Amino acid sequence: MQRPLGLAVFLSLGVAGCATGPDYKAPLSADLGVPASYAGRQAAPLAEAELANWWTRFGDPALNALVEQAVAANLDIAQAEARLRQAREASVQAGAGLLPSLGASAGGGRNFNSSSGDNNSFSLGLDASWQADLFGGTRRGVEAARADEAASRYSLASVRVAIVAEVVTNYIQLRLAQEQLRIAGANVGHQRENRNIAGWRVQAGLVSSLDEQQARVQLAQTEASIPAIEGNLAGALNRLAVLTGQAPGAATQALEAPAPIPEPPAGISAGIPADTLRQRPDVLGAERSLAAATARIGVAEAQLLPSLGISGNIGTSALRPGGLFDIVTGALFASLGQTIFDGGARRSQMRSQQAAVDGAFASYRQTVLGALEDVENALVAGQAAERRTGQFAEAADAANNSALLARLQYQSGLTDFQTLLTAEQSLLSASNSLAGSRAEEALAVVQLYNALGGGWQTMDGSGR
Incomplete structure (x- = not known):
């Protein structure tokens, strides 16, 4: 028994450096279709510090506080953190397969015999087993588990990037709604004044009642737009509350006070090199998923090859505790196994995993x-x-200048109400367009930093 067992151990050590399946190599940029720069633009990469806390460039303390609260309390982030912890434990479990398992047992009892009398019995035992990783299948499993863990971390980072961008987006939409309410309120004030002036001129017989009715229509239409804007404002407030892990309502009362639309930061590079995309966690996560799928080819291939198991035990028993170590017995076994026929299941698993690698590469490239x-x-x-x-x-x-002039001229009887009506409508439209454009400019900055994967670079091991 000693020679076969020694040979088995020798063989297991001899092939310990080998591993089935291909060694993973990250695809080159050319294989992924990544150009050196975008659309011929050249620029220096954005600094990591700028990407990490990009929202602070708006210079808005209320926005900074919201983002910090969302990172600390958002429930989507909490779920992603839990998945990362699961992936870490899966890595631990995979690594445990490389080590032997040990088990201990102890027993005691009393035997009853009418002829020989009663006696006690005691026993101790120790069992050990080890599945030799002859062809590196277990090591490939560990490699895959660690790549999955890294992919989970990048998945968490992707969630954080998305949550930060959504917080800033809703904050900008909140301030836009407040600005639109201000514009609507100012126009309602002017239009009420116009209606009163038209009423006085009708009573004086200077104009027909058509002027007054047109003024009423204009005022009612502007007032009718206010509830929709208030609904947008409430929606942004409620969403910000949920994003920061709170119930809508009192959590966002401090934000109800009007404030300007955040000014977009200046000095963002006009062109972003392709290497900056290495900052995007979804790209990094897709690459790690490809690495995990590649490692699992080796796991599947190892199932086609022989397996070696080594086990042993040591035990003792006695009628009294003091005699437990008088006689110690043990055994050591080695077993070699090879699947001869399984209907092609194992080879099918290997082909299936190769297909999974092709899919992971396509997903990586698509990302x-x-x-x-x-x-x-x-x-x-x-x-x-x-x-x-x-x-x-x-x-x-x-x-604005045209509306002011039209009001003065109408009050003086130098122009008709239709001219004033057109000027007021133009003012309302231009004011709303300007507010919307300022918000779009700020939102474009959010879109850019989100596209570059900003907001996770300072994430610690727990994901915060």
């Missing part, structure tokens, strides 16, 4: 290309919003 698309769209949206803001600002200034 990278989608990330490129996101950045391109964000850059274009930011540039377009910036141009529109300048144009709407000029339009709003002109519309």
